[in-house]
Amino acid sequence: MSPQQSTRDERSRLWRAIVADAHRYPSPHNSQPIKVRPTGEHTATLLYDLDLGLPAESFGIPFAHVCAGVFLESLSVVARAHGFRVDERLDFSEMDFAAANRLHRFADVTLQPLEFTADERVDAQIALERFRTRRTSRRPYSTKLVPGSVLADAGRISAASGFDFRWSDDPARVKKIIHVNQATLFDDLQNDAVYAEIMEWLRFSRREAAEKADGLSAEAMLLPGPILRVAMGRRGLWEAPVIGPVIKRVYLNTMRGVRQLGWLEGPFDGPGDYIEAGRTFMRVWLELHRHGVVLHPFGTVITNPRSHEQFAQIVDAREGDGRMAWMLFRFGYSKTPPYAHRRSPELMLVTEEVSR
Numbered sequence: 466m467s468p469q470q471s472t473r474d475e476r477s478r479l480w481r482a483i484v485a486d487a488h489r490y491p492s493p494h495n496s497q498p499i500k501v502r503p504t505g506e507h508t509a510t511l512l513y514d515l516d517l518g519l520p521a522e523s524f525g526i527p528f529a530h531v532c533a534g535v536f537l538e539s540l541s542v543v544a545r546a547h548g549f550r551v552d553e554r555l556d557f558s559e560m561d562f563a564a565a566n567r568l569h570r571f572a573d574v575t576l577q578p579l580e581f582t583a584d585e586r587v588d589a590q591i592a593l594e595r596f597r598t599r600r601t602s603r604r605p606y607s608t609k610l611v612p613g614s615v616l617a618d619a620g621r622i623s624a625a626s627g628f629d630f631r632w633s634d635d636p637a638r639v640k641k642i643i644h645v646n647q648a649t650l651f652d653d654l655q656n657d658a659v660y661a662e663i664m665e666w667l668r669f670s671r672r673e674a675a676e677k678a679d680g681l682s683a684e685a686m687l688l689p690g691p692i693l694r695v696a697m698g699r700r701g702l703w704e705a706p707v708i709g710p711v712i713k714r715v716y717l718n719t720m721r722g723v724r725q726l727g728w729l730e731g732p733f734d735g736p737g738d739y740i741e742a743g744r745t746f747m748r749v750w751l752e753l754h755r756h757g758v759v760l761h762p763f764g765t766v767i768t769n770p771r772s773h774e775q776f777a778q779i780v781d782a783r784e785g786d787g788r789m790a791w792m793l794f795r796f797g798y799s800k801t802p803p804y805a806h807r808r809s810p811e812l813m814l815v816t817e818e819v820s821r
């Protein structure tokens with residue numbers, strides 16, 4: 466091993482340990498776009514791999530920053546369990562999916578050692594365990610309502626970052642929004658670019674999902690792989706007589722039992738806002754998970770302009786002046802959802818030398 470190589474290994478040892486957990490952060494379509502370039506034992510540059518972004522959607526860029534925020538919160542939970550606070554120097558430059566440099570830098574971070582009490586150490590481990598066990602649930606939800614006290618906690622967490630967590634259990638409202646969500650998929654299938662992007666990330670068999678270790682598996686979407694392959698491979702089938710309604714029914718069936726929907730409203734007007742939005746969403750998600758509550762983001766309702774408008778109208782969202790209802794999700798109780806694979810943590814690390 467060359468001396469250069471051994472310095473690089475030294476530098477990335479702690480980062481390897483952190484990334485071994487942090488690589489479980491959730492990302493839209495499970496595309497896993499975040500990369501970590503260690504620059505010292507306790508320092509790293511965080512990058513967004515533009516080749517793993519979702520440029521077809523109208524909110525592709527804002528949601529790329531949201532994903533960066535989701536990762537920053539994930540990193541802070543994992544680093545804390547290793548005994549560190551993360552100091553961040555954020556870079557608010559706009560992403561450009563056509564950029565020549567495919568790795569967009571969004572932060573430089575430093576791990577600062579923490580002085581822990583015994584209780585704090587235990588809490589940090591419990592938080593890590595919660596992070597490890599969080600999953601998106603696309604399963605049918607039970608009809609049990611999530612208690613107001615849990616929702617109030619989630620509300621406090623989002624308010625602390627300047628966002629409103631609003632929710633509804635009004636059956637007529639919930640039904641209307643579920644219909645908007647369903648219509649979104651059918652609408653997205655008509656948009657060639659969005660359709661091509663979805664197809665790129667669908668994994669039709671368990672084997673394919675495990676081998677590629679990314680994307681949306683038929684299993685995670687609770688749809689039989691062959692049906693998903695036929696239904697998505699030939700878009701016209703969704704509108705065809707007999708088979709169209711069958712495909713729609715199979716899909717709708719996975720949405721049984723939704724009693725409550727939640728959404729986040731707040732500043733959403735530039736990279737700084739998007740990053741904070743993502744961080745807040747992850748905090749809310751982990752808080753709900755702490756109480757055994759699962760959720761399923763309906764991000765595509767936000768990224769599809771027509772669906773977003775309908776949703777905003779139904780919930781009477783407070784939008785304008787840089788504010789937006791920027792995330793919607795169903796939440797409640799379900800059986801344990803299927804596991805979504807992740808690529809090897811090694812692939813998240815960028816270790817080649819760069820001129821800085």
Ligand SMILES: Cc1cc2nc3c(=O)[nH]c(=O)nc-3n(C[C@H](O)[C@H](O)[C@H](O)COP(=O)(O)O)c2cc1C
Pocket residue numbers: 489490491492493494495528531532535599600601602603680681761762763764765766804805
């Ligand atoms: C910002 C964001 C938006 C998302 N939007 C959607 C969505 O519109 N529909 C969906 O089914 N899942 C959505 N997801 C969930 C991801 O697909 C999921 O996190 C990923 O597949 C990994 O699975 P896991 O959460 O079970 O680990 C979203 C996740 C994030 C972080």
